[in-house]
Amino acid sequence: MTKPLAIAENLLITLLLSTFPCAHAAPPAKPAPPAKPAPPAKPAKPSKPAPEKKDLTFLQLKNTTYFVPNQAGILQPITMTAGSGNRGSQTMIGLEKAAFGDLNKDGVDDAAAIYWLNTGNDAYWRILGAFISRNGEAVNVDNKTLGDKVTILSVAVHEGRIEIVLTDASAGAPAKKTLTYVIKDNHILQVENVKPAPAPPIVPTKPGGAPTKKPVVNGNVS
Numbered sequence: 001m002t003k004p005l006a007i008a009e010n011l012l013i014t015l016l017l018s019t020f021p022c023a024h025a026a027p028p029a030k031p032a033p034p035a036k037p038a039p040p041a042k043p044a045k046p047s048k049p050a051p052e053k054k055d056l057t058f059l060q061l062k063n064t065t066y067f068v069p070n071q072a073g074i075l076q077p078i079t080m081t082a083g084s085g086n087r088g089s090q091t092m093i094g095l096e097k098a099a100f101g102d103l104n105k106d107g108v109d110d111a112a113a114i115y116w117l118n119t120g121n122d123a124y125w126r127i128l129g130a131f132i133s134r135n136g137e138a139v140n141v142d143n144k145t146l147g148d149k150v151t152i153l154s155v156a157v158h159e160g161r162i163e164i165v166l167t168d169a170s171a172g173a174p175a176k177k178t179l180t181y182v183i184k185d186n187h188i189l190q191v192e193n194v195k196p197a198p199a200p201p202i203v204p205t206k207p208g209g210a211p212t213k214k215p216v217v218n219g220n221v222s
Contacts, residue, residue, distance in 0.1 A: 054136035055109035061098050064138045066129055068093055068117060069145065090120040101157025103183045108133045110183075112162040114152050123148040128155075128164065128181065130188050141186040146179070161191070 062083040067075040068091065078085045084094040096114045103110040111131040116124045128144040146152075149169040153176075156163045162181040167174040181188050 053108045056111045056133045060138045092118045099155045099157045142188045144188045
């Protein structure tokens with residue numbers, strides 16, 4: 001190759017390189033910023049404890065608050081201690097009898113308490129107090145005056161009903177009565193005593209299976 005030709009080729013290469021420069025390497029990627037720490041989890045709110053279900057006892061009834069009707073029929077609180085209590089010197093109460101059973105269908109034994117009330121005279125009124133178990137505490141939801149000339153023979157709770165057997169001398173000679181009450185919407189309601197209907201008489205049959213034609217008089221086969 002002649003010298004002038006070589007010089008021409010070098011000039012051409014130089015021209016080409018100046019027109020198309022060499023690609024430069026890409027700059028290194030910037031490092032990702034550090035991840036922000038997650039905020040701490042909020043503590044869970046403590047759940048409310050379930051209401052305590054606890055049967056009432058006679059000891060509780062001897063040491064709790066009764067809402068006692070005054071002469072105007074207004075209920076006023078009196079707290080018993082060891083089975084008796086008072087409001088001033090004119091109003092006194094005392095626990096006489098009690099029975100226990102579920103009165104509001106919550107699976108816990110409530111109470112029917114019989115207590116006497118004296119307002120400073122010779123009369124001793126007998127009162128039925130209904131107590132519901134709420135979180136294990138005895139709550140006097142209602143009261144029912146039974147009379148001042150009654151003698152309580154028994155009190156029981158059966159299938160949600162309060163059954164009281166007493167004698168009442170308000171009309172003269174003592175008369176035996178059975179009173180039945182239920183609790184509805186925290187009120188004592190009296191219900192009629194329902195007696196089971198007598199079973200129909202058994203009529204003897206003939207050997208062929210047909211009943212004999214004997215008359216039935218007052219529930220007995222004559």
